[in-house]
Amino acid sequence: MLKAIMSLAAVAFVAAVAQPSVANAQDCRNRGTLDARYCDDDGDLLADLPKDKANWKDPSTLIFSYTPVEDPAVYENVFEDFMVHLGKLTGKRVRWFAAESYAAQIEAMRSGRLHIAGVASGATPYAVNLAGFKPLVAMEKKDGTIGYTLQLIVPAASDIKSVADLKGKRVAHVAPSSNSGDTAPRVLFKEQGIEPGKDYEILYSGKHDNSIMGVVNKDYDAAPIASNVMERMVARGMFPKDAVRVVYESSPFPRTAFGVAHDLDPELQKKILEAFTSFDFLNSKLAKEFKDEKGFKSVDYKSDWSAIRTIQKETGVTYTQEGLSKLKNE
CATH class of the missing domain: 3.40.190.10 (Periplasmic binding protein-like II)
Structure with missing residues (x-):
């Protein structure tokens, strides 16, 4: 459809x-x-x-x-x-x-x-x-303020502690037009020595909530997402906040x-x-x-x-x- x-x-x-x-x-x-x-x-x-x-x-x-x-x-x-x-x-x-x-x-x-x-x-x-x-x-x-941040989230029990640990992992990006879900991590992660699509596999989820729930359910190893979307989903009780960890956060957009x-x-x-x-x-x-x-x-x-x-x-x-x-x- x-x-x-x-x-x-x-x-x-x-x-x-x-x-x-x-x-x-x-x-x-x-x-x-x-x-x-x-x-x-x-x-x-x-x-x-x-x-x-x-x-x-x-x-x-x-x-x-x-x-x-x-x-x-x-x-x-x-x-x-x-x-x-x-x-x-x-x-x-x-x-x-x-x-x-x-x-x-x-x-x-x-x-x-x-x-x-x-x-x-x-x-x-x-x-x-x-x-x-x-x-x-x-x-x-x-x-x-009118800002939000890019947050890199992982399952709570994951052994990923930083952007550097993304090598060889399966990472959900939102869509090519998404700032926090694709273009920003391509630039900001590369500055830290990790090139998305080369150092880790990119899997497009289509939406921030898909990326977030994919990490919660351990379908993905990690995902860069918009902080405000995750805040709303936690507030609605869609998953417990401690189901994921934030291992990186950008300056506000x-x-x-x-x-x-x-x-x-x-x-x-x-x-x-x-x-x-x-x-x-x-x-x-x-x-x-x-x-x-x-x-x-x-x-x-x-x-x-x-x-x-x-x-x-x-x-x-x-x-x-x-x-x-x-x-x-x-």
Whole structure:
């Protein structure tokens, strides 16, 4: 079923690429790493609003999606309060889109079928460059930060004590677009003398929760995962915290970016931003799921995702159709 979905998504993506580019019809002075259909004349690394107002979108129904980690059905319920609030502020109907993968989420926004999304940190540059995604906010922790860390976890009884002990092991990575689950460990572990894919076997799990439960059940020897995902799974009682050990932890990275399609009417974009910043987070279902968060905080893609873009560049990531295709094939 998933392969069929991804095949259909691939066809949709190729069709979208074949369509005339809006940006090509404009006087585009700067594009940077953005896809050919977008312009970045203001230099913020994000796709500019189309110059022709006829290309601004103001849909009667807004489609919302959250990064595909764990069970999408669970998160539809978790975000219910926010979607109701969003609908009241915008005067629009709001519907949930259950993305099966990072690539499917990006393609949905690129094709105009997705308007608002929470995109995983590592997938955010792909969404920005390939789909015109415009990050607005991230969840703010109670200590005022928006970060999470890469944690290398192993079964509690494992003889692995450090990154150096990964040689010859079977290690679960999440997906090629995942920052903490793939690109960051490729750079950070190599700095410690261990090259993923060469010194140990990489097995892609598809999602952080799959990697985590795989370590808990000893299907994998180890896994680099996002700290916030494991915290939520422990809080929900999915496994005892002492079932795994953390043998390595990175410096913080920004968390999931919540944002909009670049071509939404600017007044609608303002209302959506207001919906995030005015939402009564602490008295919502979101607070029960994301226990260490207190609300949404504005982000700046150019500065906040600088380290992630650097890591992706060092690992040979390209924000192209070919680059996205590689995500589907893993």
